[in-house]
Amino acid sequence: xxxxxxxxxxxxxxxxxxxxxxxxxxxxxxxxxxxxxxxxxxxxxxxxxxxxxxxxxxxxxxxxxxxxxxxxxxxxxxxxxxxxxxxxxxxxxxxxxxxxxxxxxxxxxxxxxxxxxxxxxxxxxxxxxxxxxxxxxx
Numbered sequence: 001x002x003x004x005x006x007x008x009x010x011x012x013x014x015x016x017x018x019x020x021x022x023x024x025x026x027x028x029x030x031x032x033x034x035x036x037x038x039x040x041x042x043x044x045x046x047x048x049x050x051x052x053x054x055x056x057x058x059x060x061x062x063x064x065x066x067x068x069x070x071x072x073x074x075x076x077x078x079x080x081x082x083x084x085x086x087x088x089x090x091x092x093x094x095x096x097x098x099x100x101x102x103x104x105x106x107x108x109x110x111x112x113x114x115x116x117x118x119x120x121x122x123x124x125x126x127x128x129x130x131x132x133x134x135x136x137x138x
Contacts, residue, residue, distance in 0.1 A: 015060075016040050017040075018030060019052075046067050047069045050079060060091065061089070061091070073108075090108075091114060
């Protein structure tokens with residue numbers, strides 16, 4: 001029957017932006033996140049990711065480091081310089097495991113740094129925890 005008052009609807013889940021140049025990773029993350037009721041938008045490089053973040057206002061960004069045009073570190077730096085991007089939650093999701101890469105990301109106020117390959121269940125748990133923590137601060 002018709003649900004005129006919206007009582008049967010589930011609460012709207014968060015919007016997540018996936019920024020990675022590897023199509024298989026993007027599709028896997030998109031599929032798994034959507035199965036968990038998240039709204040997912042994607043970008044294939046840092047420049048596109050920055051534009052998409054500005055247009056879509058995601059709650060969280062999953063960000064690779066090694067990408068063409070604008071790498072993840074540069075995108076993160078530019079994101080944090082913007083008033084609209086200063087407080088967006090970011091999880092770096094990358095194969096870069098050097099201490100200097102991790103430190104550079106942490107200096108830009110990231111929420112987590114996950115090294116590929118990663119466990120999807122653990123990633124989903126971290127996403128949920130970050131979003132719940134942010135919701136409780138509002």
